[in-house]
Amino acid sequence: MNHKFQPLLQKTAIAAAFVAVSFMTACSGGNAGSSSNDNKTFQRNWPDTTLSGDVTAELTAPPLVPKPLTYTTPKRVKVEMTVTEKVMKISDSTDYTFWTFDGTVPGSFIRVREGDLVEFTLKNSPDSKVSHNIDLHAVNGPGGGAEATNVAPGQSATFHFRALNPGLYVYHCATGPVGMHIANGMYGLILVEPAAGMPKVDHEYYIMQGDFYTKGKFEQPGLQEFDEEKAVDENPTYVLFNGRVRSTTGKNALPAKVGETVRLYVGNGGPNLSSSFHVIGEIFDRVYMEGGNIINHNVQTTMIPAGGSSIVEMQMEVPGVYNIVDHALYRAFHKGAIAQIKVTGNENPNVFEKVKNK
Amino acid sequence: MNIRKMLQPQGPIRFRKRLNLHAGILRMMAVATLTVLFLITVSLSPSLAHPNPSIPAIEKKMVLVPAGPYQPFLKREINKPIQVKAFRMDQTAVTNAEYLEFVKANPEWRKSNVNPLFADKNYLAHWKGDLEIGTGRYNHPNAPVVNVSWFAARAYAKWAGKRLPTVPEWERAGNGRPENLGNKTLIAYILEWYSKPNPARLPTVKSTYLNQYGLWDMHGLVWEWTFDFNSYLNSSDSRGGTQDENQLFCAAGSLGVQNKEDYAGYLRFSYRGSLKGKYCIPNLGFRCVKDL
Numbered sequence: 001m002n003h004k005f006q007p008l009l010q011k012t013a014i015a016a017a018f019v020a021v022s023f024m025t026a027c028s029g030g031n032a033g034s035s036s037n038d039n040k041t042f043q044r045n046w047p048d049t050t051l052s053g054d055v056t057a058e059l060t061a062p063p064l065v066p067k068p069l070t071y072t073t074p075k076r077v078k079v080e081m082t083v084t085e086k087v088m089k090i091s092d093s094t095d096y097t098f099w100t101f102d103g104t105v106p107g108s109f110i111r112v113r114e115g116d117l118v119e120f121t122l123k124n125s126p127d128s129k130v131s132h133n134i135d136l137h138a139v140n141g142p143g144g145g146a147e148a149t150n151v152a153p154g155q156s157a158t159f160h161f162r163a164l165n166p167g168l169y170v171y172h173c174a175t176g177p178v179g180m181h182i183a184n185g186m187y188g189l190i191l192v193e194p195a196a197g198m199p200k201v202d203h204e205y206y207i208m209q210g211d212f213y214t215k216g217k218f219e220q221p222g223l224q225e226f227d228e229e230k231a232v233d234e235n236p237t238y239v240l241f242n243g244r245v246r247s248t249t250g251k252n253a254l255p256a257k258v259g260e261t262v263r264l265y266v267g268n269g270g271p272n273l274s275s276s277f278h279v280i281g282e283i284f285d286r287v288y289m290e291g292g293n294i295i296n297h298n299v300q301t302t303m304i305p306a307g308g309s310s311i312v313e314m315q316m317e318v319p320g321v322y323n324i325v326d327h328a329l330y331r332a333f334h335k336g337a338i339a340q341i342k343v344t345g346n347e348n349p350n351v352f353e354k355v356k357n358k
Numbered sequence: 359m360n361i362r363k364m365l366q367p368q369g370p371i372r373f374r375k376r377l378n379l380h381a382g383i384l385r386m387m388a389v390a391t392l393t394v395l396f397l398i399t400v401s402l403s404p405s406l407a408h409p410n411p412s413i414p415a416i417e418k419k420m421v422l423v424p425a426g427p428y429q430p431f432l433k434r435e436i437n438k439p440i441q442v443k444a445f446r447m448d449q450t451a452v453t454n455a456e457y458l459e460f461v462k463a464n465p466e467w468r469k470s471n472v473n474p475l476f477a478d479k480n481y482l483a484h485w486k487g488d489l490e491i492g493t494g495r496y497n498h499p500n501a502p503v504v505n506v507s508w509f510a511a512r513a514y515a516k517w518a519g520k521r522l523p524t525v526p527e528w529e530r531a532g533n534g535r536p537e538n539l540g541n542k543t544l545i546a547y548i549l550e551w552y553s554k555p556n557p558a559r560l561p562t563v564k565s566t567y568l569n570q571y572g573l574w575d576m577h578g579l580v581w582e583w584t585f586d587f588n589s590y591l592n593s594s595d596s597r598g599g600t601q602d603e604n605q606l607f608c609a610a611g612s613l614g615v616q617n618k619e620d621y622a623g624y625l626r627f628s629y630r631g632s633l634k635g636k637y638c639i640p641n642l643g644f645r646c647v648k649d650l
Contacts, residue, residue, distance in 0.1 A: 085555070087555045097554065097555055126480075126639070126640050127556055127640070128641075129552055129556065130625050130628065130629055131629045131631070131632035150631060150632045152629065152634075152637055152642075153641060154637075154638075154639050155639075175628045176624040176625070176627065177624040177625065177628075180624075223554070224553075225549065225553035
């Protein structure tokens, strides 16, 4: 069994406490809402206010994920990211002025451990036209860091936060107008590994969905402007994985071999759409629902809300190309929401074989 | 409670009260100290305390912005429009060439002399020397001067016998109807500016558009300092805005906005909220105003 985010004993203890408290409050006619508070109290009892050293976080551009963490006690983790506004391809013949964390959409993947003290520095490139900040959903504190990091072009700001809750979290810019900053690509993922670490798999990849709104039609050539009206109407021109039509297909498909297990860290930046996340021809063996502790098994399509995440794992049994889609399918086939996993290796007729007609 | 009583031995409750009183006195002292420090700081800036009386060599055209209403962007300010008195405003942003005259006349504002309290390390970073503009991407003599702090802009305005516009003044002027943008709305024009990368060279003044008051480039060239740039996001207490529901950050802030579709206005107010008086930024310049 895979109990990723809590050692089994702890998990059982939480469950026991939860049941006991629910029972007690139910009997006494107390406030049933207190159960979640108890869970929080449990997590806040972190003994480790001491830190066992400093590290600088490895940051990766999509679709790559930083290596699993090897340390086992909380550290001070330095993370430094730079906001840049830059013209990039949104499709092969179309340019768009993206607003980015570290120059990519989504921004750098951050990997820290439960209990770490994260010292976060946000820089805004001198060439930026507007001010930016960052709200990390992994933060317990006002604005998720947004207030502490509102930075003008050429400036920087630092704050620190304790990574209390393990899970996969979205971060995004929260400078007004927030929707526009997100629609321009300002989001990414931060993984807070549980203290016990993530179980080993063969491949880890980083994928993030987002919706984009341009004046011109889908794939209309040239530099396209942000279309405010379409954004307000929630009528995207593009729905993309990793910020570009065909970002992760063909020669850029995510590689794996028959028999290997692939783990996708999936986020949805929005700003508007929820994702019906699905891999055509595969079944998720495990889904960390909403990026949290609960693991569901044997899932075809999992819902990922805007500003939310999911971790999905699948063993690839049969060679071939597997399309990753938003199963609201007009988004996939008309607005770009397709990525691919390419599985190589021997055919596996025990699992799948095309039988000739006649 | 008088001082003598305070000094007498007291029971635990009184003792606590006395401590509270002490804390109160300490707080007052701290506030007083900070105020004094601030006053010293301001008076240290020569041009602020003693504006150079010389008649500037700059003859800059100013135009009239007539009295009229300005609808505050944030609902909390006042729900009804603010009446802005008539004023005169520089037709364009202050240029490199004009700013050069200022630093010639005011050596303390040359880049090698400037007090780091009043301008960060990027002050005039694009200039070649104290009295040499140079030839880089921001350096055309008629391009707006950028990389200047609020303190510097304010000192310039005093030197020129003018002042910096308030936010309501600037916004009223900036909302003037465009004269030469065709059918494009002002908001659409501004958003288009964001959607384009920075040009290889910062254009000169009078290169974008003219509005109904005769003002050039109110949008689409550089951001401009206002006198009270930071008064809209930070409340006067010291809580750092944490309790301030008036913020533009994040979703909650949007509740306080008059026109939720005025993305350009949003961006201006967010930008101003991220500034500090000593910041020098490559897309931030200024223009001055004068009372009638």
